[in-house]
Amino acid sequence: MEQNMKTNSITQGVIWKQLLVFFFPILIGTFFQQLYNTVDTIIVGQYVGTQALAAVGTTGTLINLLVGFFVGLSSGATVIISQYFGGGDWKSLSKAVHTSIALALAGGLVIMVLGLLTGRLCLGLLGVPGEILEDALLYLNIYYGGILFCMVYNVGTGMLRAIGDSRMPLYVLIVCCLVNIVLDLLFVVSFHWGVLGVALATVASQAVSAVLIMLRLMCTKESYRVEPRHIGFDRGILKNVIRIGLPAGLQSVMYSLSNLIIQAGINSFGTSVIASWAAMGKIDGFIWMVMGAFGISITTFVGQNFGAGNYDRVRRSVRVCLDMTLGTIVTLSALILIFSRPLLGFFTGDAEVIEIGANFLKIMGPSYFLFVFIEIFSGAIRGAGEALQPMLITTFGVCGLRFLWMLCVVPFFHTMEMVAFNYPISWAITAAVFTVYYLRMNWLKRCIKAKG
Numbered sequence: 001m002e003q004n005m006k007t008n009s010i011t012q013g014v015i016w017k018q019l020l021v022f023f024f025p026i027l028i029g030t031f032f033q034q035l036y037n038t039v040d041t042i043i044v045g046q047y048v049g050t051q052a053l054a055a056v057g058t059t060g061t062l063i064n065l066l067v068g069f070f071v072g073l074s075s076g077a078t079v080i081i082s083q084y085f086g087g088g089d090w091k092s093l094s095k096a097v098h099t100s101i102a103l104a105l106a107g108g109l110v111i112m113v114l115g116l117l118t119g120r121l122c123l124g125l126l127g128v129p130g131e132i133l134e135d136a137l138l139y140l141n142i143y144y145g146g147i148l149f150c151m152v153y154n155v156g157t158g159m160l161r162a163i164g165d166s167r168m169p170l171y172v173l174i175v176c177c178l179v180n181i182v183l184d185l186l187f188v189v190s191f192h193w194g195v196l197g198v199a200l201a202t203v204a205s206q207a208v209s210a211v212l213i214m215l216r217l218m219c220t221k222e223s224y225r226v227e228p229r230h231i232g233f234d235r236g237i238l239k240n241v242i243r244i245g246l247p248a249g250l251q252s253v254m255y256s257l258s259n260l261i262i263q264a265g266i267n268s269f270g271t272s273v274i275a276s277w278a279a280m281g282k283i284d285g286f287i288w289m290v291m292g293a294f295g296i297s298i299t300t301f302v303g304q305n306f307g308a309g310n311y312d313r314v315r316r317s318v319r320v321c322l323d324m325t326l327g328t329i330v331t332l333s334a335l336i337l338i339f340s341r342p343l344l345g346f347f348t349g350d351a352e353v354i355e356i357g358a359n360f361l362k363i364m365g366p367s368y369f370l371f372v373f374i375e376i377f378s379g380a381i382r383g384a385g386e387a388l389q390p391m392l393i394t395t396f397g398v399c400g401l402r403f404l405w406m407l408c409v410v411p412f413f414h415t416m417e418m419v420a421f422n423y424p425i426s427w428a429i430t431a432a433v434f435t436v437y438y439l440r441m442n443w444l445k446r447c448i449k450a451k452g
Contacts, residue, residue, distance in 0.1 A: 010164050010304045011086060015313070015320045022166050023297045023324075029170035030289035032177040038282045039177075040198050043184050045348040048194050050275045053348065055135035055195055057278020058128050058267065061259040063143060066115055067150065068252035070107035074100060074155045076245020079303050079383060080237065081162035081224070086307030090223035095234040097159060097217070097224045099241060102231050104155035108148035115144030126260060127267045129274075135195045142196070146203030149210040156213035161300055163224055172212045180205035247391035248382065254399035261406050265419045273416055276356035279347035283340075283361065287332055287368050294325040294372075295379040302383030311448065318380045318438075325372045337365040360420050367424030373431035374398070377438040384447040393437060397430030 010018060045053040077100035084093040119140045128136055157169040180201050187197025217226040266277045298321045305313045336343065344357040378390040405422040437443070 010301055011308045011310055011313070015301075015317050016324065019297055019301065019317065019321055019324065022164065022300065023293055025166035025170040026161065026293040026296055027290060029166070029173040030293050031286075032170075032173040035177055038285070039181050039184055040202060041278065041282050041347050043188050044195070044198055045275070045279065047188055050348065050350055050353065051132050051271060052135055052195050053278055054129075054271050054274040055132040056139050056198060057281065058123075058126065058132065058263060058274055059136050059140045059143070060278075060281065061256055061263045062119075062122050062126065062140065063115075065253060065256035065260065066111045067147065067154075068256050069249040070103075070111060070151060071154050072249035072252035073107070073242070073245040074103050074158060075248045075299075075382070076241040076243065076387070077103065077155070078158040078162045079244050079299065079385060079387075080240050081159055082300050082303030082383070083307035083385070085163045085224075086304030087309075092237070093163075093223050094225075094230075095237050096241070097226060098230045098232060099234050099237045100155050100159055101152075101217075101226055102233050103238075103241065104151045105148070105231070108151035111147045111151070112144050115147065116141060119144065126264050129267065129271060132271065132274075139195050139199045142199035142203060146206060149203065149206040152210040153206060153213055156210070156217055159217065159224065160213070161296060162303065163222075164300070164304070168216050169213070172209050172216075175212065176205045176209040179208050244382070244385060244387045247387040251391040251394050254395045258399040258402035261403065262419060262422065265406055265410060266416065269416050272350070272352050273356055275348065275350070276344075276353040276360065279344055279353065280357040280360045282347065283336060283343050283357075284364065287329065287336070290328055290332060291325065291368075291371060291375045294321055294328075295375040297321065298376055299379040299383040302380045306384045306447065306451075311444065314380070314384065314444065315441075318376065321380075322372065322376045325376055326369055329369050329372055333365050333368045336361060340365075356416070359417060363417060363420045364423050367427055370424065370427035370431045374427065374434050377434040381438065381443050384444060385450065386443050386447050389437070389443065390434075393433050394430065397433050398426045401426040401429060 010022065012018075040056065041053065044056050077096055081093060081096045081100070084090075084096055120137055123133060123136055123140070153172075157172075160166075160168055183201035183204055184198060187193045187201050191197060193200070214226065217224070218228075219225075263277075266273055298318060301317045301321070302314050305311075305317065340358045340361045341354055344354045348354065374394065378394060381387075381390050402422050405425065406419070409422075410418055
């Protein structure tokens with residue numbers, strides 16, 4: 001196992017080069033993930049219609065509510081694994097890996113049951129229009145029925161990235177994307193199964209990705225090998241996973257709840273606005289995939305270097321990653337604003353939907369760079385093992401402000417543009433708080449002291 005440490009480029013070498021080496025497979029992988037989600041939207045919008053596009057689009061925030069909590073919870077395992085790997089603690093690493101898989105299986109079963117039992121109720125509470133309710137429920141139930149594959153894939157991918165392998169998740173996502181596209185064309189275009197076909201294609205592609213990830217983890221000879229007979233919860237490891245992951249899970253829930261409230265506000269403007277919001281969200285998603293890839297990169301970099309005791313490298317890697325992310329996001333935002341209408345045209349031929357989506361992007365596009373400070377600083381702090389404070393800042397800064405905006409502002413200025421304005425306002429305030437908190441560096445001192 002010593003070979004792992006000798007060749008660990010994350011704790012050695014030029015930071016910006018190693019960040020890019022780790023970042024690009026994540027980015028390309030996330031691109032393929034976003035691509036197969038986007039293909040769903042394009043095929044539904046072009047071959048089934050605006051109502052079906054709205055039906056699939058309105059389920060996203062609801063799915064993220066449950067899935068996001070358990071993925072956030074399991075992120076605690078990612079941090080723990082990266083620290084054990086960076087510090088060369090192979091015995092604890094193995095325990096953390098098997099605890100993570102157990103968490104994925106248990107979480108998948110819980111989400112499936114909760115999702116199937118509450119789907120119709122939740123869609124009703126969201127105010128989903130009657131003409132798209134049954135299609136939305138159909139998509140939701142099929143997605144929840146196969147949610148175990150999604151959980152195993154997400155946790156397994158997080159584990160591989162924690163030990164510095166960002167290439168295998170990329171290869172799996174490429175296969176997953178191709179499977180999804182082929183099945184979309186077969187089920188929707190050829191068989192005319194509509195929303196049912198899109199849902200089945202999504203679940204089938206996730207099943208393929210889960211199997212491939214598990215084969216990778218079970219066939220390796222390294223210390224992070226998964227052995228089915230050892231899958232179970234280690235109390236000490238689970239306690240640390242929950243300590244770090246629970247705040248991230250709760251933060252994800254608060255994000256989802258705030259987005260559900262926003263989705264409910266969007267739903268009040270009718271099917272065309274819902275469809276435009278769904279289409280805009282797919283374009284918007286390419287911004288978040290880049291931001292998320294940098295966030296994963298810095299969390300892993302900080303985790304492994306913190307575990308290895310390279311504290312100065314922790315600070316330097318955050319500065320480098322912040323600069324790289326800002327430059328990338330500003331460039332992408334400009335391109336999206338310039339080409340907003342042609343991009344929206346990929347998803348629908350409805351001129352009204354395109355115009356509404358372009359208006360949404362005009363509001364949000366110039367402000368994406370603000371979230372860079374939130375993503376990079378929170379990821380770095382979490383990578384060192386401090387999860388509660390980033391959760392509190394995000395919960396009150398982003399989610400709390402959204403609740404207040406929807407409650408106190410939108411009812412008096414009831415326009416779809418006013419609903420969208422909550423994003424740049426909440427991002428600006430939260431980014432300022434995170435910047436001050438990070439620069440004081442007390443979080444790093446506390447983490448070093450707790451490490452002993």
